[in-house]
Amino acid sequence: MTDAVSQPDQPETFQGGQSDLFSKFDPLIQMRENLLASGVEDPFGLVMERVLSPTTAICNGRETILLGTYNYMGMTFDPDVIEAGKQALTDFGSGTTGSRVLNGTYAGHRAVEQALCDFYAMDHAMVFSTGYQANLGIISTIAGKGDYIVLDIDSHASIWDGCKMGDAEVVPFKHNDIEAMEKRLKRIPEGAGKLVILEGVYSMMGDIAPLKEMIAVAKKHGAMVLVDEAHSMGFIGPNGRGVAEDQDCLDDVDFVIGTFSKSVGTVGGFCVSNHPKFEIMRLVCRPYVFTASLPPSVVATACTSIRKLMHAGDKRAHLWENSRTLHAGLKDAGFQLGTDSPQSAIIAVIMPDLERGAAMWEALLHEGLYVNLARPPATPANMTLLRCSLCAEHSAEQVQQIIGMFKRAGAKAGIV
Template sequence: MMDLFEKCYNPKENSALYDAKVAQERGLYPYFLPFEGTEGTEVTYNGRKIIMLGSNNYLGLTHHPKVKEAAKKAIDEYGTSATGSRFMNGTLKIHRELEEALAEFLNKEAVIVFSTGYQTNLGTISALLSPKDYAIMDKEDHASIVDGWSMSHAKFSRFDHNDVDSLEKVLQKIPEEAGKLIVIDGVYSMAGDIAPLPQIVELKKKYGARLMVDDAHSIGVLGKNGRGTANYFNMENDVDLIMGTFSKSFASLGGFIAGDKEVIDYIKHYARPFIFSAAMTPSSAAAALAALHVMQEEPERIEHLWNIANRMRKGLKELGFDIGTSNTPIIPVYIRDKWKTVMMWKELFDLGVYTNPVFPPAVQPNDSLLRTSYIATHTEEQIDRALTIFEKAGKKLGIIK
């Protein structure tokens, strides 16, 4: 008889679990490290300070006094939990305040907030699509977008990354009478490049599709005061749905979807991850709202973020590292070989720099990389030290000359 747990005890060679066990045996396992403390740009591990180049805390707001104070105040006022779904007893005044502020910020009629960003994509896409509709996605879209399609049972087509010619070929094959939802990332979380939104909008209109932009890594980074990809290209009226998360620039936890009031009302009543999950905690909602205010009050944070990222991008290029087509504060360092990527991660970590090692299927085969990302509060001294460490590690492993 087949034992369901057989794969747990005896993983197949080259599977994710097999590789994890090999890495653990070699002392190279890079995941689930228990950090003892964090100051945003640095973390503490086994009493040792390490420069953090793997955080999505783009604006450095996790330790901002206004954000922390708002979270504490919300706990005093509402307690630690909403204790129910938004449909029932879980809707709080702070949720409505956050939704209204986001709608105004994004120039959209309405917003609803979810408990996580993953649930936002899962709920929105599965609610809007039916088996007779089509989901059209970039090949590097986030996994939560793909999972939202899977839950919807809609038909599915993918186009080559940021390739508008490939997108048009896909759209040409879809029946005119079918419902079509194009879903893209505004900024791609691994390659760090920006979607060609103007050309995608042109095709959306030509073929009668709707367009959803996942701005998880764009809000707080692109556009006026960090309003995201649509604002960056001055195309807010051309993007039907804007999705975002609170776990990055907003220094909190949760997600949101913004669009026309009627569409948001529909999602409210059909998105199972929204209906059947407990509401955002009061402290998370309050922290996100406070972060939104800081974003607008301190635009110099975004400017400094870009200065830091541009300096690091220039430095890595000059050292000879392959950073692909990144043009945002997400900068991949392509190593290509899986085990050499792990060894480079370990060498950097031991020297005092934390990065995120990424392997297939999170990236394409032979695209294993170290994902680095930057924070508005990184100092010039930290960036200089990080570049020195990258140079030392890269030369030791023969990745650069």
């Protein structure tokens, strides 16, 4: 009798001989089991029992500082935002139960799209149910079979999925490498449709793209440009419009993708554009047409938050101060960071491996600090990261507390 272990190409079977479609996940299942067997808490199963503010919550029965929520501008507990959501819930009910092209467009949906147009000083705005859907919908609709997409290798999963769904030819290039991007563009056949996709801030390492130079190269080769500003909208730039505004090249961007689940403090996604034909997207973009629209209470909170972010210069300045202070404090303590200097509200702390990263994550949680444990394959170069995302509502005292927590946890976990 042949030992099944000696036949790796045969699919695993269960329940009357059916092939087990879950067998492809066995390595990940084993990795998780090994991690939990070492005695650490499940870093991907944390429950927040109560959220007290944008910067604190009750986790495992104790008050915990939040440093992994992407709540960059701290709008989740803004009194005006909360009141707007309550009023919309009273006036319009809990949901639309329909698509935007059917019964799912309420006054609030038009209002939040107008707020986005005003925020970005652009002509058109289109709101999706999530930021993921915004990338999925816009990319898959505008770039299809026969077109070419040139994108950074470190692009977000939603960008890659949008490329796959649209069936365009995908041409990746080395992260933030302008020369590599231009080489790819030069090889595209003359007359083919071209879309260059970039991100303002890359969410794993917190580094920014040289958008001004990259967009100039893209335009030289006749490509349209889409920039995902999910992690910079509201914070970076004089008016919070993102890295493209900060680098004075926003007028050269054809499509800006963003999300409500970061600085805006709720949920949803959007695309803004000045393209004169953009409104046809409402009839041809499947992830927009074939999904229910956001609840009235959500668009009301988003609209109020966006309009307040237009006048949030002091909050932006304080968040930058927090980022500089934390980056310097962790660097001085001996931690290896993802960037040489603070470039955004994200600070990535590089861990030696997943096991010690999980141990450090748990040590921080016991100190009363929550951060994100990021692991391969989501991370660049298969790194394990502790990803910190600062908030404009973190006080200077809290940032100093955080530095002390990292020092103590790092010594306990043997990281520093």
